[in-house]
Structures are given as structure tokens and as C-alpha cells.
Amino acid sequence: MRDFVQAVVERLSVDDNRDRVSVVQYSRDPAVQFYLNTYATKGQILDTVRGLRHKGGRPLNTGVALQYLRDNVFTASAGSRRLEGVPQILILLSGGRSFDSVDAPASALKQLEDIPRPTNVVSVSEFTDLPGVQQQIMSAVEAVVIDETVEPPTVLVETAKKDVVFLLDGSDSTRNGFPAMREFVETVVDKLNVGENKDRVSVVQYSREAEVNFYLNTLKTKEDVVDSVRGLRHKGGRPLNTGAALQYVRDNVFTNSSGSRRYQGVPQMLILLTGGRSFDNVDTPASALKQQGIFVVSIGTRNSDSRELQKISHEPSYALSVSEFSDLPRCPRTAVLSNEHSSSEGHARNTNSDCCDKTTRKGLCVLAGWIRW
DSSP, X not given: OHHHHHHHHHTSOBOTTSBOOOXXXXXXXXXXXXXXXXXXXXXXXXXXXXXXXXXXXXXXXXXXXXXXXXXXXXXXXXXXXXXXXXXXXXXOOOOSOOSSOOHHHHHHHHHHHOSOOOOOOOOOSSGGGGGGGHHHXXXXXHHHHHHXXXXXXXXOOOOSOEEEEXXXXXXXXXXXXXXXXXXXXXXXXXXXXXXXXXXXXXXXXXXXXXXXXXXXXXXXXXXXXXXXXXXXXXXXXXXXXHHHHHHXXXXXXXXXXXXXXXXXXXXXXXXXXXXXXXXXXXXXXXXXXXXXXXXXXXXXXXXXXXXXXXXHSSSGGGEEEOXXXXXXXXXXXXXXXOTTSOGGGTOOOOSOHHHHXXXXXXXXXXXXXXXXX
């Protein structure tokens, strides 16, 4: 097993900005030999692999080991670059049947990548036969790397169907503005063609933590969505963790199980309404959403951080600021598209330039054109 790991590492291009490697042994409990960010050179890794000592112990808890990897190794703090779009690969060498269940942790690992991939299973009579399947394993690894590409952002074209997620600031500071936020969501939904095979809508509120009001596959008709929006109650809470909320919608809402049709090529859109500066960092989760091809429009108030909104948005010009959330409903009812997107590009013309000029942002106007206001 040790020779096999060494042979695989020899074929990798190890470097802090290229391939990273970690080794974990397990029996009853897992033990990390080194993390993905422990060593930065191939020589260091090979030296450590050659010096590995057999762990020993029983029983064989493969399920526990898989869950441990998910929670402690495939993480940013341990050197994983998953949120930067870097392919994540696990090579498991096991010599027996697991004493515990592997179903839930195996599923959790697959959800981390959020990209369906065939699982390569190879059996040998003895571990001494591993050199005979080394090429097969490396071919599988290389295939993942070759196929992995950053998804292009959603193209804003008139489309028969789309998935729209509203992420609403439900913190203590937006209590007075929440009715206007709710009215804005209702106004947008009213212009959509809601249906299971048409437009789908989800609403999520957040403050310290995110909370789903309904998923993309929860409600099937516009009436049901509008009724649910009208009945939304302000969440409350603090601090405002916009970064955690962005990561939450990526991992739990823009997913197949929650009704997202991203893998079917259906445009994905996130509309963020926030009334303040985030307590946590938004850079990594915002990047992760873009890597997933999700088009983001951010709308903030005078208490929001404009630079933060620009980082989150598809591009800086899709970050909009209003003085108060009560200013929101006036613009979208009549705005169609800003002058920057003329009819020569196949888009409708702006029918309310005052609104767009007043905001000095094209985010809402592009949003309006996309939703066909």
C-alpha cells in the first residue's frame, strides 16, 4: 500500500499551487499522517510516505473514516481548495468489510463535490497486486482533472424556465424594512411564469444562520409562492453572516435534491437583499457561487458595504444600492433594461430610465429584463 501511494505521488505535479496530497490511516478511528497543506513539495511527501508506520487496531470503521475526511480533511483550514473549484479526489485502499455503515458518510462526500461522477471501484487479490491497477487508477484521476472546468455564468437571455432564489437579510436591523422586502419579492414573483417545468422559486432568510422558507421544489404554482411570501415572518437575530448564508444556499438550495435544474442547463439566479455589512467574510462563498455558474444580483441599503456587494455580484455593476428597502418596489414595476443593453443585443429597451439613472446601477434593470418585466 505504501509503495502504491508513493508510485501515485511520483506521477503528480506536487506544489502548493498545483497538486496537493494528504494521507490518512484508519482502523477504529482515523489518524491523519499529513494534511493537504502540510507539505508543499513532492520530496517532502515521498519522504513522509516512505516513513509511514502501520497503524494497527480494530474494528475497521470505514464509515467513521469517510465522515472524518469530509469534516476534517476536505476543508479550507486543512488545505482543501474545493471552494476555489479545484477537483477533490479520494483514493480509498481497504482490506476488509466495514464494521460500521458507510452509506451516509459516502453520500455526504459526494454532496461536497456536488457534481455527479462515476465511482471507480477496483479489486485486487492482495495489496501486492496494486502495481497492476496503478495505471487504471491514474487514468481515472487524470480524467477528473481534464473534465473539470469552471462553469460559465448564467447567460441572461429570454428563457422558458429559470430557478430564482431570494436570499433575504432577516437580521434585527431589517425589521422595519422587511415588509418592503417582502413586497419586492412578491412583485418579482408576480412577473414569473411559475410552474414545476417553468420557473421555480425559493426564499431563504438569514441572520446568524440561514433558514429556508421554501425550496425550489416545494411550491408548484404562483399562487402558492405568493401566499407563502405574503406570510413570511421576519426571522430576527444577529450578527449578519452573509458569507455563511451564501455558502448555505450553494450547498443546500442550488442542489438537485432541493429542486435546482442546474445540470439540465436551466439558468440559476440568486437575488440578495441585505441591509448591512456582513460580520463574516464573503469572498470564498461568493467565488464558489460564481464557480457554480450562478448569476448573482445584490441589493443593499445605505448601511450596506458597496464593495462587499460588488464582490458578491456577478460583476460590480450588478450591485444595487437604495436608501431604504421602502425604495425597492418603485423601480421593478416598470423597469425593463438599462440603456447599456440595447435592443441591438437582442434585449428590450429601457422604459423607465429615470429609475435606472436614479440608482446609477443596472442590476435591477438587467434583472427586470431577464424576468421580462
